[in-house]
Amino acid sequence: MFHPATKVTIIAEQLLQDKLIDAIEAAGAKGYTIVDGSGKGQHLTRASDRAVIVSDFSIIRIEAIMADDAQAHALATDVRDRFFTQQSGIVYLSQIEIIER
Amino acid sequence: MFHPATKVTIIAEQLLQDKLIDAIEAAGAKGYTIVDGSGKGQHLTRASDRAVIVSDFSIIRIEAIMADDAQAHALATDVRDRFFTQQSGIVYLSQIEIIER
Amino acid sequence: MFHPATKVTIIAEQLLQDKLIDAIEAAGAKGYTIVDGSGKGQHLTRASDRAVIVSDFSIIRIEAIMADDAQAHALATDVRDRFFTQQSGIVYLSQIEIIER
Amino acid sequence: MDLIASFAASFFNQLQSPTLAFLIGGMAIAAAGSKLSIPDAVYRFIIFVLLMSIGLDGGMEIRDADLAALALPALFAILIGCICVLLGAVTLARLPGIARDDALATSGLFGAVSASTLAAGMVVLDEKAIPFEAWTPALYPFMDIPALVLAIVLATLHAQKSKGADGQYGVGQIIVDSLRGSALSALILGMVIGLLAQPGQVYEEFYETLFRGFLSILMLVMGMEAWSRLAALRRVAHWYMLYAFFAPIVHGLIGFALGWVAHEVVGLSPGGVVILAVISASNSDISGPPTLRAGIPGANPSSYIGASTSIGTPVAIALCIPLFTTLAGVVFAQ
Amino acid sequence: MDLIASFAASFFNQLQSPTLAFLIGGMAIAAAGSKLSIPDAVYRFIIFVLLMSIGLDGGMEIRDADLAALALPALFAILIGCICVLLGAVTLARLPGIARDDALATSGLFGAVSASTLAAGMVVLDEKAIPFEAWTPALYPFMDIPALVLAIVLATLHAQKSKGADGQYGVGQIIVDSLRGSALSALILGMVIGLLAQPGQVYEEFYETLFRGFLSILMLVMGMEAWSRLAALRRVAHWYMLYAFFAPIVHGLIGFALGWVAHEVVGLSPGGVVILAVISASNSDISGPPTLRAGIPGANPSSYIGASTSIGTPVAIALCIPLFTTLAGVVFAQ
Amino acid sequence: MDLIASFAASFFNQLQSPTLAFLIGGMAIAAAGSKLSIPDAVYRFIIFVLLMSIGLDGGMEIRDADLAALALPALFAILIGCICVLLGAVTLARLPGIARDDALATSGLFGAVSASTLAAGMVVLDEKAIPFEAWTPALYPFMDIPALVLAIVLATLHAQKSKGADGQYGVGQIIVDSLRGSALSALILGMVIGLLAQPGQVYEEFYETLFRGFLSILMLVMGMEAWSRLAALRRVAHWYMLYAFFAPIVHGLIGFALGWVAHEVVGLSPGGVVILAVISASNSDISGPPTLRAGIPGANPSSYIGASTSIGTPVAIALCIPLFTTLAGVVFAQ
Numbered sequence A, B, C: 001m002f003h004p005a006t007k008v009t010i011i012a013e014q015l016l017q018d019k020l021i022d023a024i025e026a027a028g029a030k031g032y033t034i035v036d037g038s039g040k041g042q043h044l045t046r047a048s049d050r051a052v053i054v055s056d057f058s059i060i061r062i063e064a065i066m067a068d069d070a071q072a073h074a075l076a077t078d079v080r081d082r083f084f085t086q087q088s089g090i091v092y093l094s095q096i097e098i099i100e101r
Numbered sequence D, E, F: 001m002d003l004i005a006s007f008a009a010s011f012f013n014q015l016q017s018p019t020l021a022f023l024i025g026g027m028a029i030a031a032a033g034s035k036l037s038i039p040d041a042v043y044r045f046i047i048f049v050l051l052m053s054i055g056l057d058g059g060m061e062i063r064d065a066d067l068a069a070l071a072l073p074a075l076f077a078i079l080i081g082c083i084c085v086l087l088g089a090v091t092l093a094r095l096p097g098i099a100r101d102d103a104l105a106t107s108g109l110f111g112a113v114s115a116s117t118l119a120a121g122m123v124v125l126d127e128k129a130i131p132f133e134a135w136t137p138a139l140y141p142f143m144d145i146p147a148l149v150l151a152i153v154l155a156t157l158h159a160q161k162s163k164g165a166d167g168q169y170g171v172g173q174i175i176v177d178s179l180r181g182s183a184l185s186a187l188i189l190g191m192v193i194g195l196l197a198q199p200g201q202v203y204e205e206f207y208e209t210l211f212r213g214f215l216s217i218l219m220l221v222m223g224m225e226a227w228s229r230l231a232a233l234r235r236v237a238h239w240y241m242l243y244a245f246f247a248p249i250v251h252g253l254i255g256f257a258l259g260w261v262a263h264e265v266v267g268l269s270p271g272g273v274v275i276l277a278v279i280s281a282s283n284s285d286i287s288g289p290p291t292l293r294a295g296i297p298g299a300n301p302s303s304y305i306g307a308s309t310s311i312g313t314p315v316a317i318a319l320c321i322p323l324f325t326t327l328a329g330v331v332f333a334q
């Protein structure tokens, strides 16, 4: 009833959202959840809900749970290669336990 | 000082929020944290902060950290059985390390 | 290419945000991500996006991924000692897998 | 012939109406893939102000309205709400490849009322200087609630499995939930304040001033949503598109007919008849969906929300409002 | 007797005041479990507009106000702020089962000032066409800050453990933090702009136009919050309810008395006296809590916030405003 | 000498302008560490209302504007946009320690247009009762898009590696993306509606009423952002500060010169010349950055956004608007 699964978490700028979603669906994820946020990394520091002139740079956090660990790793690598070599963003994986519906 | 604990994460529609909180408290969780979001799964696709005519269908992500792993699993099963057989939503568990206050 | 890393998640009141960020950067984290939320614990219950007279008490969830597990534990302990003995908030750690950029 | 000409004229004239222009504009920019978006918080505030405004005005008027004149239209509103749902149950629900739950939810939504369409109708009548009883918006709940209740009850009776995890979802509960919805509470609260307090000044200074502007923005949102939901709609049976196109017109005509009776019997003004028709033609976009979602968990929201926001609402606003304004001109000319 | 009658009359009359109607309406729909809610972003914007508006108006007036007349009321404001806190420290703090930290935080909150109550008082005076010096809102910080400072200082002196992890939380820091709070910065910024620039047109076109409407919505929020926090309040000692009910009245009377002195000495207008009394009766809902939270971390927010939002504010607005308007009518009639 | 005196006078006079006062006020409270903040949702709504308002007004005017008069200024706008970028490419990009990508992105931003500066310029002209053609804001896209396109094209040509993961980012794509940005879509949508529908009433009742007030708040936000980004700017090469200070003035003068030509040739009004100069002086704060981010991924946003919001915009508003209003007074006096 409970199955191990891999959660891919991608943190990036809002302006990458559509491309990231395509990547996630292409990788075979059955779904994803997005929350808005703010943050700091090597590049910009972003404000959160106070008025920001340039909201496209604000941060989104996407998590996609995938049954197949290999697919999850593939997604992470793909996203890293295609986006985060040049643009802001990170991706990480965590092991979780999902309950089948 | 650091103890292993189980984190139950529930992603569902806002209109289930109150019922889910009751379930969480009934299961013996000492607290919970909710963030709003958006997402896509088997059912609807939800927009996030742009105007959505029907905000009750927007997504919330609730996480509850529980000291007792069995209780956590019980909560997940309960929520799944009572809600996610029919309605939108997922629930998963992850092992974390909590520091006692 | 994939490295194990430790994620420190801090959930606390907005009015601690600046101090927590200082603590995180002092601990040597390369970045952090913040999302706004609401929640319930031993202390107050917080409303989320409906008007709350006192928004400073609303909840933020900060996650900082750190390569060095010891540093992460040190950060958790430091935050706990300096803030959560008296004020609202929790901190926990989880093991993740990060992909280097 | 003459009617057709005058309808054509009135319709073209409508295209000049900013109200409609913003609706179409919204669709256009959504179609063009614009990144323009109205923040959700602002959208919710706009809905609140519009309904509070309608409520306050209505409440202040009801004071010196003769309640007898109110009774019959209210009764008709209840009737219309139920008839629309039953119509859906015997048409849409019978169509091939349509799940009964989905059909009933959709009928419920189209039987119920849309605050935005109502507001648009009121502004258009203002633009055309056609007077109407300010209490007519009070008919909203009388049509909205019975429609939702009936749809959910039918669904529950029909299929035992439809009973949500929350067990029986009783009629009382449905009514309470509808009244608790943000749209109806704002409307009713406004009416009560308008009835008991003297909000005249704040109404004129603030609510009335913002009304048209906020409506224009709401129309924009409606237009953008309509377009962006079309995609989801395409994935469901095409019958929904047909139903969503014709239901508002048929429902509106029923409303117009009964309104005409009310005109004859209790002297409901022509403007009031149009409002009744517009309410009937409208389909719930705010209060309805969550209630139906909880009441008919088995139904797939993509079908009923898509049908309503993508086709039903645009048809109700862009087609039905001019249609019934014109009809009124013709019918009540004699 | 006569006073009582006239007070009763004035109070009933108040119930007709939209300002109050919205407050009660907010409680009512929250009690009815309505899902209506004003988005937080809108709420924060409303507070900003109200305070900016008050500030601009005050700033433009101060230009030609005689500062001597301003000095005494300002001094009194400081006095009142301190007296209120000390009162709390010798009453509430002494009661059985009341943690000293909680009591001091609560006293600080009730000694401090509420922007919403102030705005409500100003509108009610307008409704009754009672004039007052537009600079009176400038008294806000003079009462607010000393109250918060004193409460925190008392708490810190009393208990070493209260010293937050952030070590000593000095008086200077407290003052700076209060001034940096969103409420006070908006008020002060408005005053400075009103004083130095010529914002007359934008003030009349925009800020003044929105004032009453935004206040009505703010009252709604206050009412909803008041009800929804009652639950939390029930869990704390009942003494808080008693204190929260009587403190505003007592504080207001002290304010009224000193206002009367200012009337005699520097000719503060009756309306100005009412404003001073209302400010005194009010309890901080925006700026205060975070400052106290940081200054007295040991105190439990549920107690002081609950007491203030659930009981203190409604009493200050619904009871004290009419009370002092009536009192003024009686006292300054002679 | 006289010019200097009159400029000094006009500049001091500007300081009295609320528009500017709010900008400076925003910087001041941000510098003071105030916690005041305008919610992002409100900020986005304000931008929408301002641009929709400008669009509606422009659209209604264009109806009876003679398009020939429009053609030349539009052509000049395109020219200016390109010249500004090229100027940056041969100056800033050549400076030591400046990455070419960063320099080109910055030049693109300063060649492009800012809606807020435009709005501020319009209000200031209104305050001074200097008339201008309501269609002048229509010049916005004609300058904005070419600037962004040219900057991105130069960057792409120069460095192959600049090609984002998304491969070639073609000219067509850049244009489409700019038009799809929230700022330009609102402006254009407003124009179309103003042109085709009759939004006169809703425009006057709502959009025009809110314009100045919303602008005052926008100025506040701009001021706060300007200050809070200074920190980020300090970390990048100081050349950016110099460029950000002088570019608006130089660009504005170019705009003024060509505007003067348009005045001589097609009779562009003095006010129109000022608007053209202000547009040229302004630097894109909403639409530009995301387009550049996608088009020149190699460039570091901290440099170009910091330079623009912290220095470029304040200079354009606080220095250039009064400068060109005064210049116009002098030049067109003869």
Ligand SMILES: Nc1ncnc2c1ncn2[C@@H]1O[C@H](COP(=O)(O)O)[C@@H](O)[C@H]1O
Pocket (backbone or CB within 6 Å): A011, A012, A038, A039, A040, A041, A042, A043, A044, A046, A059, A087, A088, A089, A090, C029, C030, C031, C032, C033, C034, C063, C064, C065, C066
């Ligand atoms: N070590 C980290 N822990 C958590 N979030 C991070 C970390 N590094 C970067 N981020 C997030 O990723 C975004 C982009 O990071 P960067 O590309 O380094 O600027 C930041 O704004 C943060 O939200």
Ligand SMILES: Nc1ncnc2c1ncn2[C@@H]1O[C@H](COP(=O)(O)O)[C@@H](O)[C@H]1O
Pocket (backbone or CB within 6 Å): A029, A030, A031, A032, A033, A034, A063, A064, A065, A066, B011, B012, B038, B039, B040, B041, B042, B043, B044, B046, B059, B087, B088, B089, B090
């Ligand atoms: N594989 C997944 N990964 C992350 N979130 C998911 C996933 N599947 C579903 N969700 C979330 O759960 C919500 C409801 O899912 P569903 O019931 O499948 O429509 C979606 O809107 C997503 O936010």
Ligand SMILES: Nc1ncnc2c1ncn2[C@@H]1O[C@H](COP(=O)(O)O)[C@@H](O)[C@H]1O
Pocket (backbone or CB within 6 Å): B029, B030, B031, B032, B033, B034, B063, B064, B065, B066, C011, C012, C038, C039, C040, C041, C042, C043, C044, C046, C059, C087, C088, C089, C090
């Ligand atoms: N067991 C828990 N699981 C998840 N979040 C929690 C838990 N306990 C506390 N929190 C979060 O931490 C915040 C402060 O907790 P407390 O200090 O216990 O009031 C709460 O508002 C919750 O958002």
Ligand code: NA
Pocket (backbone or CB within 6 Å): D084, D109, D110, D111, D112, D113, D251, D279, D280, D281, D282, D283, D284
């Ligand atoms: Na209907």
Ligand code: NA
Pocket (backbone or CB within 6 Å): E084, E109, E110, E111, E112, E113, E251, E279, E280, E281, E282, E283, E284
């Ligand atoms: Na007080």
Ligand code: NA
Pocket (backbone or CB within 6 Å): F084, F109, F110, F111, F112, F113, F251, F279, F280, F281, F282, F283, F284
């Ligand atoms: Na420019």
